[in-house]
Amino acid sequence: MFIDSHCHLDKLDLSPYANNFDAMLQAAEERKVGSMLCVSISMSQFQSMHKLVEPYKHIFSSVGIHPLHAHEEQATIDELIVEASKARVVAIGETGLDYYYSTDTHQIQQESFKTHLLAAGQLGLPVIVHTRDAREDTLSMIEAYGNPESAGVLHCFTESWEMAKAALDMNYVISFSGITTFRNAQELRDVVKNVPLESILIETDAPYLAPVPHRGKKNEPKYVVEVAQCIADLKGVSLEAVAEITTENFKRVFSKADI
Numbered sequence: 001m002f003i004d005s006h007c008h009l010d011k012l013d014l015s016p017y018a019n020n021f022d023a024m025l026q027a028a029e030e031r032k033v034g035s036m037l038c039v040s041i042s043m044s045q046f047q048s049m050h051k052l053v054e055p056y057k058h059i060f061s062s063v064g065i066h067p068l069h070a071h072e073e074q075a076t077i078d079e080l081i082v083e084a085s086k087a088r089v090v091a092i093g094e095t096g097l098d099y100y101y102s103t104d105t106h107q108i109q110q111e112s113f114k115t116h117l118l119a120a121g122q123l124g125l126p127v128i129v130h131t132r133d134a135r136e137d138t139l140s141m142i143e144a145y146g147n148p149e150s151a152g153v154l155h156c157f158t159e160s161w162e163m164a165k166a167a168l169d170m171n172y173v174i175s176f177s178g179i180t181t182f183r184n185a186q187e188l189r190d191v192v193k194n195v196p197l198e199s200i201l202i203e204t205d206a207p208y209l210a211p212v213p214h215r216g217k218k219n220e221p222k223y224v225v226e227v228a229q230c231i232a233d234l235k236g237v238s239l240e241a242v243a244e245i246t247t248e249n250f251k252r253v254f255s256k257a258d259i
Contacts, residue, residue, distance in 0.1 A: 001034035002228055002243050003250045003259075004221040005175055006094075006128065006155045006203035009038045009059070010049040013207055013218040025056070028222040032243070034058060035250075035259055036221050039094050039128055039155075041066035043075050046083060054087055060257045062091040062128055067098045070112035071105045080119035090256040092120035093128030094155060097141075100133040110141065117145040120152070126253050127152035129172075135163045142170055153253060156205050161191045168199055173253055175201035178211030178219065181230045192234045201253070202227045202246050 009021075017023035028036070035058045040046045046063050053059040063083040065075055080092060095116035097109050120127045129152055131138040138154075146152070151171035156179065157164065164174050174195050179185050192200075202224050204210075210219035211226040225239075232242045251259055 001032055001247055002202065002224050003247050004028070004033055004036040004204050004206070004224040005153070005201040005246075005250055006039050006177075007036055007206040007221050008041065008208075009036065009206075009221075010045070010052050011207050012220055021052070024220060028220070031222045031225050033221050033224055035060070035257075037062065037090070037250075037254065037257075039091075040064050041094060042069050043073055043079070043083070050086060050089070057088075058259075060088045060090045060254065062093050063089055064093040064095045064116055064128065065112055066094055067096050067109040067112065067130055068101060070109045071102075074112060075115065077115055077119045077122065080116065081123060084119070084123055084125060088257070090254045091126050091128050091152070092116050092123070093152070094130045095127065096130035097134035097138050098130060098132045099137075106137075110137065113141055114145050117141065117147075120150060121145070121147035124150045125256065126150050129154050130156070131159065131163075135159055139163065139166050139170075142167070142172070146170070151253070153201055155201075155203060156209070157191070158188055159191075161194050164191055164195055168195070173199045173201055173249060175203045176227060176231060177203050177205045178209045178215075178223065178227055180234075181212040181226060182215070183212075189230075189234055192231055197231075197235055197237070197242070197245050198249065200231065200246060201249055202231065202242070
């Protein structure tokens with residue numbers, strides 16, 4: 001079984017499935033994608049996202065505000081805790097820091113990230129961290145405000161091995177997406193080779209970042225298998241081994257998920 005550890009099911013293009021959500025899930029199941037984590041990017045959209053996936057016992061969700069939305073809305077620790085009490089909410093996030101697209105919201109992002117880290121710490125839930133061009137600040141905030149016991153994941157990782165190693169040392173795991181299959185991503189593939197398989201998750205980040213050979217299409221959970229195959233090739237292990245180990249990793253990190 002494969003687990004898509006990070007996707008946005010409420011954002012998918014369902015037109016290839018006659019706008020049938022269940023048909024999309026069936027396509028994923030046919031490729032042995034047995035579970036998914038649907039990740040929140042906005043408190044204002046959380047309710048509709050949760051309502052979409054809550055009926056499905058193999059789909060879990062998170063609650064949080066993406067750093068690029070932090071200037072639009074804020075959440076208190078208590079508000080995050082309330083929403084995280086809902087059925088099959090297993091993580092806080094995605095949260096974090098994105099300095100690539102934003103030059104004037106760094107402080108707002110940091111305040112939001114701190115709130116999410118503190119809420120997750122109180123709940124003993126893992127944090128789903130988005131980080132881009134903010135290596136030092138991301139790591140320093142995780143160290144200052146995170147709970148090393150519940151820790152979390154650096155998702156859709158595109159940064160350096162040095163950053164990955166620092167996160168691993170703080171009990172975080174690293175999640176890789178379809179970017180690992182891109183032709184210009186050799187440095188990232190080198191990072192994959194260094195990260196222990198026991199500390200790796202696989203994800204699509206659907207509907208974004210479809211892997212080769214589907215690049216240019218809208219991404220969806222069934223394509224997480226291509227990510228797994230890329231990691232298997234880089235590690236010199238079987239696809240089945242990647243499926244088994246990353247599934248066990250998911251269960252360990254997202255221990256509230258009843259799989």
